[in-house]
Amino acid sequence: MNLTMTTSTTRKPTQARAAAHAVEIVGVSKRFGDVTALDEVSLQLDSGEFLAVLGPSGCGKTTLLRCMAGFERIDSGRIALDGRAVALPGIHLPPHRRQVAVVPQEGALFPHLSVAENVGFGLSRRDRHRSARIAECLELVGLGGLGARMPHELSGGQQQRVALARALAPRPPLVLLDEPFSALDASLRVDLRRDVRRALHEDGATAILVTHDQAEALSMADRVAVMRDGRVRQVGTPEEVYGTPVDAWVASFVGEADLVDLVDETATEVRTPLGRVEVLPGVPGATRVVVRPEQVQLAPADDPARPAPEGSVRARVTTVDFHGHDALVTLELAGGLTAQARTGAFPPAVGDTVDAWVEGPCRAVPGAET
Structure with a gap:
């Protein structure tokens, strides 16, 4: 209008x-x-x-x-x-x-x-x-x-x-x-x-x-x-x-986010259940890495038409929240851990096995204050 x-x-x-x-x-x-x-x-x-x-x-x-x-x-x-x-x-x-x-x-x-x-x-x-x-x-x-x-x-x-x-x-x-x-x-x-x-x-x-x-x-x-x-x-x-959230609480409250522990705040890469993740440095006191669902990429497992990059991990789709224009997909990773991915209008189905990886650098933030 x-x-x-x-x-x-x-x-x-x-x-x-x-x-x-x-x-x-x-x-x-x-x-x-x-x-x-x-x-x-x-x-x-x-x-x-x-x-x-x-x-x-x-x-x-x-x-x-x-x-x-x-x-x-x-x-x-x-x-x-x-x-x-x-x-x-x-x-x-x-x-x-x-x-x-x-x-x-x-x-x-x-x-x-x-x-x-x-x-x-x-x-x-x-x-x-x-x-x-x-x-x-x-x-x-x-x-x-x-x-x-x-x-x-x-x-x-x-x-x-x-x-x-x-x-x-x-x-x-x-x-x-x-x-x-x-x-x-x-x-x-x-x-x-x-x-x-x-x-x-x-x-x-x-x-x-x-x-x-x-x-x-x-x-x-x-x-x-x-x-x-x-x-x-x-x-x-x-x-x-x-x-650029100031801490882990803001990151998780404003939008969806998976938080990964960061042992060394000077690290530029961290190994996670979603594979290796590039970390943006320069945040004093950082203890967590923020992985947004839109950064998590998915491909059908062993799909020759779309081979997953080196370092991807296997995951199983447990839930799909469909919103029409996109979908929020929950993944079960090794060890029973979970993560979220945002896909387009044609997400994988519950129960599918997919390859998952993180695309682009992620921000490190301090842990949330109590």
């Missing part, structure tokens, strides 16, 4: 990015009794940037969102929006004065208001550009011409689009998205992610997405912050977080 601009009042992304540090979170901690939900969290966003906060349940990501929105008071640290402090241990600006827009898991539209009235809810009725802004935001989210409909006449995906348009309409300094696609069908989520990302960038909005869905974070965000146990473990582009 192509989302197009309809008026000249929309902020351009280049203009939005001119002001640095639209959001500053410095050393923020939050405790609930004996439980530390946030432990000195620090993050910065430039204007117009889209950050995804990714982590397992209970890691503190929702608490961080609530502190930014003003729903929770912080115990220490500082939160600032556009250079204005909104949260300090002795200062707590209430949510309505922060002008932060929150898009919840379910759109939470006003059922008695039309789509246009929902979108314009945060706009002054005396604003002469109000109608134009409502129409513009509906176009941004792909719902142009549907302003007269009522929420119950829309699908779940359309209701989430209206919720996003309502959040964007007043041009808030920050848009917070709290797992907004979790209640939608898988096929609908893919299309909506793409359209939401485009709408946010087209409008130059600064946004933070809170999610436990790796595909959601990696496909939508400019940068990803990975959280665990109330701390930020790594911040980087999706490519950096996936390709």
Whole structure:
């Protein structure tokens, strides 16, 4: 779906990015009794940037969102929006004065208001550009011409689009998205992610997405912050977080990975149950080698049409998780060990014997901290 601009009042992304540090979170901690939900969290966003906060349940990501929105008071640290402090241990600006827009898991539209009235809810009725802004935001989210409909006449995906348009309409300094696609069908989520990302960038909005869905974070965000146990473990582009994880835990959480012990951190090659693996050097304190499933190549055993390279190993296929465009294959190796390989749309069958090997260098990382 192509989302197009309809008026000249929309902020351009280049203009939005001119002001640095639209959001500053410095050393923020939050405790609930004996439980530390946030432990000195620090993050910065430039204007117009889209950050995804990714982590397992209970890691503190929702608490961080609530502190930014003003729903929770912080115990220490500082939160600032556009250079204005909104949260300090002795200062707590209430949510309505922060002008932060929150898009919840379910759109939470006003059922008695039309789509246009929902979108314009945060706009002054005396604003002469109000109608134009409502129409513009509906176009941004792909719902142009549907302003007269009522929420119950829309699908779940359309209701989430209206919720996003309502959040964007007043041009808030920050848009917070709290797992907004979790209640939608898988096929609908893919299309909506793409359209939401485009709408946010087209409008130059600064946004933070809170999610436990790796595909959601990696496909939508400019940068990803990975959280665990109330701390930020790594911040980087999706490519950096996936390709150069800071430790074994991040490597195994962000995407699938098999971890192989590394005895000598200066080694450039290591012998594994998958054969010899080339290791990228230069990571101090490295103790594990990350083997991604897409690096594991498979060929039918003793197939003259595709002979396996020297150093390949024999394996038996135990499970195949078929996704249509690709498949994740679990292999049983010698000694009962297992590994994973990602294949194309025509994977081997369960029970097949295959030759397996690792293609390309693998990254060495420190072991995960407890």
